[in-house]
Each structure stands twice: as C-alpha cells, then as structure tokens.
Amino acid sequence: MKSDRATTSLNLPTLLSFNELAWVAVSAMALFCGYLLSETSDHSTSKLQQQLAAGHRGLAAQRASSQELSNRLAQATSELAEAARRQAQAERRIAELVSQMTQAQTEMLSLTSRLSHVEEEASKLKNRLAEAQSKLASATDLNARLQAQLQQVTDRLEVQKKELAEARRELWEAANELAAVRARLAERPSEGNVRKELLGLRGAMSNVVILLDRSSSMADGRRWGDSLRVIEAWLEYLPIESCALITFSSQREAFPPGGHFLAVGGTNEIARTARKDLIRQVRARPPDGNTATVEALQLAYSYPGVDTIILFTDGEPLDLRRATDPKRGLMAARESELSAAERKRIAKAQIAEALALARKHPDIPINVVALADYFTDWKSEFLLGLARNTGGAFLGR
Structure with missing residues (x-):
C-alpha cells in the first residue's frame, strides 16, 4: 500500500511536468504551426492576392464578356x-x-x-x-x-324589152286608132240607144244600179266570169251615165261604197278608168255564200235618183239569215243541211217578199239577166215576175 502511494507521489510531479511539457510542446507546436501558418499565410496571401488580382482581372474579363x-x-x-x-x-x-x-x-x-x-x-x-x-x-x-x-x-x-318596146309602139298606134273610133262613136250617141233597144233593156239608163249575184253557185262553170265580161261591155257601149254595182251573197257590198253613183259614161280617160276600177274591185271578190236578193233590192232602191236596175242571178233568193221556221224559230243552218222541202219553202217566202218590194217601185224597171238553169216553175215565176211587175226586160243566158 505504502509503496503504491509512494509511486503515486513520485510520479505526480513527473506527470505534471509531462503535462506541462505537453502543453509546451503543444504551444511550441502551435507556435511552430503559427509560424508555419504565418509563413504560409504570407506566402498564400501574396499568392492569393496575385490570384485575387488575377481573379479580378478574370472577373473584369468575365464582366466584359x-x-x-x-x-x-x-x-x-x-x-x-x-x-x-x-x-x-x-x-x-x-x-x-x-x-x-x-x-x-x-x-x-x-x-x-x-x-x-x-x-x-x-x-x-x-x-x-x-x-x-x-x-x-x-x-x-x-x-x-x-x-x-x-x-x-x-x-x-333584153329580147323581151325589145319586143315590149315594139308592142308598146303597136299598142300606142292601136290606142290612137281606138281613140279615133271612140271619137267617131261619140259623135253618134244614138248608137248606144240602138244597142240598148237591140238587147231589149228598159229604163232611162242615167242612174243604173247593177245587182250581181255572188253566191257560191255562181262559181259553177263560167257564170261569174261571163257576167263580169257582159257588165264590162255594157258599161262601155251602153248609154249609162252613172252606175253603182252591188254584189250580194250572204251579205251585200256596194261599189263604190257610201251610197252614191260613179260617173262611167263617155270616152274620156276618167270614165274609162272608173269602169276598169269598178270591174277590178268586183273581180277581186270570188263567189261564196247564200243569195240575199231581197237585201240587195232594198239597197238598190235606197240610191237617190236610181232609174234603172239590172239584176244578174242564177236562181231564187235563199238568205238563211232571214229564214224562219214556225217550229224551230230563226234558222242558221247551212244550205247543204236543208231538205228540199225546207229550201223550197224558204225560197218561195223570199220570192214573195222580193216581188212585193218590186211592186212598190213600178217606175224603176228591173232588167233580169237569168243565168244557167232558170226554167223551174218557181224560179221563172220569180225572175219573170220581177221584170213584168216593173216594166223591165227578161234576158236568158
């Protein structure tokens, strides 16, 4: 025990010295390190400063960049x-x-x-x-x-022109010759009256109304053309001073229109032109329709101063517009649809009407020119009756 305590007491100063030595050593080490650090720091600082300067320069360059x-x-x-x-x-x-x-x-x-x-x-x-x-x-x-x-x-x-010129020359010569003949005829006016007497026509022939049947039956044969040629010749060679020409079929038409006469007498150019125009106008209207004889006579008597009537017809009056039937009233049938009995009844009724009208004007002769078949009892009775009742003549062709 005592020996342990002695050891302890002996080692304690040594231990302290060691601690001190250690501290010294540490201090020395620290000083050395401090020195080293100081040396190192100075060197590093310088180096760092250089590096810092270089860094500043780099930073400046970086900033510029x-x-x-x-x-x-x-x-x-x-x-x-x-x-x-x-x-x-x-x-x-x-x-x-x-x-x-x-x-x-x-x-x-x-x-x-x-x-x-x-x-x-x-x-x-x-x-x-x-x-x-x-x-x-x-x-x-x-x-x-x-x-x-x-x-x-x-x-x-060209050839025809030459021929025409020659024909005109011949026509001119013929016209001159005809004018001379007409002049000679004009100097003998009694010849016209002689012709009238030879034909058997009655009336003064101063204001003549010619009634021309233009019904469809007049187209048969040469009735229409022959009638126009006869009228044209009579107008030229008979002593007719003034004339009106009335055609009648289903309707009546007067030439010239207006209810007045046309001067056709004489051998002058005006009279010749008037006669030609009258025939030309009538010729332009071909036959067609029924036979309105009664209406034609009524129109002829309406002309003031009429002294002679010449009637050209091929048969009895047959105007269906004037025809009536006791049972059927007004008849509007076509002529072809009539029976023989109906046709005869209508014709006889209108014949009686025409004869009664003529008897009212006994001082105006009706010269009847009958065409074609006019020998049946009731046709001849009608046509002869018109002439007889008015002091006219009956001529059959």
Whole structure:
C-alpha cells in the first residue's frame, strides 16, 4: 500500500511536468504551426492576392464578356422578336396564300367546268361550221347555176324589152286608132240607144244600179266570169251615165261604197278608168255564200235618183239569215243541211217578199239577166215576175 502511494507521489510531479511539457510542446507546436501558418499565410496571401488580382482581372474579363453576352443576348432577343414578327407576318401571308390558293382552286374547278362547256360548244360549232361549209359549197354551186340562169334570163329580158318596146309602139298606134273610133262613136250617141233597144233593156239608163249575184253557185262553170265580161261591155257601149254595182251573197257590198253613183259614161280617160276600177274591185271578190236578193233590192232602191236596175242571178233568193221556221224559230243552218222541202219553202217566202218590194217601185224597171238553169216553175215565176211587175226586160243566158 505504502509503496503504491509512494509511486503515486513520485510520479505526480513527473506527470505534471509531462503535462506541462505537453502543453509546451503543444504551444511550441502551435507556435511552430503559427509560424508555419504565418509563413504560409504570407506566402498564400501574396499568392492569393496575385490570384485575387488575377481573379479580378478574370472577373473584369468575365464582366466584359458577360456585358458583351448581354448585349448579344439583347440583340439576339431583338432579332428574335423581329424574327417572331416576321414569322407572324409570314404565317399571315401563308394563311392569305392558302386562302388565295383555295379560291384559285375553286376558280380553277369553275374554269375547268367552263372550259369543258366551251370545248363542248366548240365541238358543236365545229360541227355547225362543217355543216355551214357544206351548205356554203352547195350554195356556191347553186349560185353558179343561178348566175347562169340569171344570165339566160337577162338575155331573154333584153329580147323581151325589145319586143315590149315594139308592142308598146303597136299598142300606142292601136290606142290612137281606138281613140279615133271612140271619137267617131261619140259623135253618134244614138248608137248606144240602138244597142240598148237591140238587147231589149228598159229604163232611162242615167242612174243604173247593177245587182250581181255572188253566191257560191255562181262559181259553177263560167257564170261569174261571163257576167263580169257582159257588165264590162255594157258599161262601155251602153248609154249609162252613172252606175253603182252591188254584189250580194250572204251579205251585200256596194261599189263604190257610201251610197252614191260613179260617173262611167263617155270616152274620156276618167270614165274609162272608173269602169276598169269598178270591174277590178268586183273581180277581186270570188263567189261564196247564200243569195240575199231581197237585201240587195232594198239597197238598190235606197240610191237617190236610181232609174234603172239590172239584176244578174242564177236562181231564187235563199238568205238563211232571214229564214224562219214556225217550229224551230230563226234558222242558221247551212244550205247543204236543208231538205228540199225546207229550201223550197224558204225560197218561195223570199220570192214573195222580193216581188212585193218590186211592186212598190213600178217606175224603176228591173232588167233580169237569168243565168244557167232558170226554167223551174218557181224560179221563172220569180225572175219573170220581177221584170213584168216593173216594166223591165227578161234576158236568158
């Protein structure tokens, strides 16, 4: 025990010294380290300062580079914005171009359709042109033939002109001769009266009304043409001073119109022209319809100063517009639809009416020129009765 305590007591100062030594050592170490650090720090500081200076220079260079990069970035940003604007414009332009392209495609389709239609029309026109060219060729050939024929006609016309000139000369000579004959006849007016007496006509012949039947039956044979030729000759060679000509069928028509006479007497040019015009107007109206004799007589008696009537007819009066039937009332049937009994009944009724009308004017002779078959009992009774009751003449042709 005592030995342990002695050891302890002996080692305690040694331990403290060791601790002190350790502290010293540590202090020395610390000093050395401090020295080393000091040396190192000075060296490092210098180096660091150099490095710091180099860093400042690098930082300055970096700042300059950063500024340049900032400038470039700003420029790039501006260029990017400009590029974006241009891209937007380009996109709008592209959209416009796409729209225009779509419209152009639509128009192209329309033009294609129209082109197809135009081509079809062109094809038709080509066909028509070919047809027209064919017709033109035919027309050219026809024109050549017509030209040849025209030349022939021209040649014949020249010959005919010469013949016409000769005929005119002969006609002029004949006209002069005829004028001389008419002048001689005018100097002997009694010859007209002689002709009238030879024909057996009655009346003063100053104001004459000629009644000409223009019913459809007058177209048979030569009745119509012969009647016109007789009237034309009588107007020229009988002593008729003034004349009115009334044609009658289903209706009546007067020449000249207006209820007055036309001066036709004499051999002057005015009288000859009047006679020709009168016949020409009547000739232009061919026969047609029924026989309205009663209405024609009524119109003849209405002319003021009429002194002679000449009636050309081929039969009895038969005006269906005036015909009545006790059972059926007014008859509007066509003549072909009448029975023989109905026709005879209507004719006899109108004959009686015409004879009664003539008896009211006994001082105006009716000269009857009967045409064709007028020998039946009731036809001859009618026609002879008109002449007998008025002091006129009856002439059968």
